[in-house]
Amino acid sequence: xxxxxxxxxxxxxxxxxxxxxxxxxxxxxxxxxxxxxxxxxxxxxxxxxxxxxxxxxxxxxxxxxxxxxxxxxxxxxxxxxxxxxxxxxxxxxxxxxxxxxxxxxxxxxxxxxxxxxxxxxxxxxxxxxxxxxxxxxxxxxxxxxxxxxxxxxxxxxxxxxxxxx
Numbered sequence: 001x002x003x004x005x006x007x008x009x010x011x012x013x014x015x016x017x018x019x020x021x022x023x024x025x026x027x028x029x030x031x032x033x034x035x036x037x038x039x040x041x042x043x044x045x046x047x048x049x050x051x052x053x054x055x056x057x058x059x060x061x062x063x064x065x066x067x068x069x070x071x072x073x074x075x076x077x078x079x080x081x082x083x084x085x086x087x088x089x090x091x092x093x094x095x096x097x098x099x100x101x102x103x104x105x106x107x108x109x110x111x112x113x114x115x116x117x118x119x120x121x122x123x124x125x126x127x128x129x130x131x132x133x134x135x136x137x138x139x140x141x142x143x144x145x146x147x148x149x150x151x152x153x154x155x156x157x158x159x160x161x162x163x164x165x
Contacts, residue, residue, distance in 0.1 A: 024080065026073075026080045026081065026082050027081050027082070027101070027103065028071075028081070028082045028083075028084065029081060029082070029083045029084075029101065029147070029149060030083075030084055030085075030086050031083065031084075031085060031086065031147040031148075032085075032086055032147070033068055033085035033086050033087055034065075034066045034068055034085055035085065035146075035147065036068060036069030036072065036083055036084055036085035037066070037067075037069055037072075038146075039083050039145075039146075039147050040054075040069065040072045040074065040083050042120055042121055042122075042145060042146060042147075043074055043076070043081070043083070043145075044074075045116075045119075045120035045121075046116060046117040046119075046120035046121070046122055046145070047076055047105065047113075047116075047117065047151075048076075049074040049075065049076045049081070050074065050075045050076075051072060051073070051074055052073040052074065052075050052080070053071075053072070053073045054069065054071070054072040054073070055069075055070045055071050055072075056068065056069060056070060057069070057070055057085070057087070058070075068085040068087055069083060069084050069085045070084055070085075071083070071084050072084070076105075077105070077106075081103075101148075101149045101150070102149070102150045102151075102152065103149065103150070103151050103152070104151075104152045104153075104154055105151060105152070105153050105154070106154055106155070106156050107153060107154075107155065108155060108156070110128055110138075110139045110140070110141050110153050110154065110155050111128060111141070113141070113153045114128060114141035114143060114153050117143045117145075117151065117153070118143060121145070121146050122143035122144060122145050122146070122151070123143060123144045124141070124142070124143050125142040125143060125144055125150070126142055128140065128141040138154050138155035138156060139154065139155040140152055140153070140154045140155075141153045141154075
């Protein structure tokens, strides 16, 4: 019987170092500059995100140019995501385009959540259907935001604990 390993603890690699325990994972969405502020506003409107903090690019003067977003931390349900503009500056976390991110949001009202996202500017991709394993099953709707990220909007499934890793 296999022993459960958390955050690398207990792995037999000869190391006697203390286990590393992470408090959270914060997905970081990088969007084409200067659309970071627009992305933050979209996530607020589409998904009810709450802006917790923001750091704008220190070298851009607001009166001369639209300030770039180095990081905007958003609370979305019980999770946190970070949004930033793509720049080639040393202070930027990523210096080249990142594509293909997929996120799953759970809600009791999939139809209303998809409709709200579409009203805010997302594009619905297909019909809402019964899940096939995505987001642990249940009803699933799929939208693509204006920044290229795909959001699966799913109803909670009672089978989540039964899903094999």
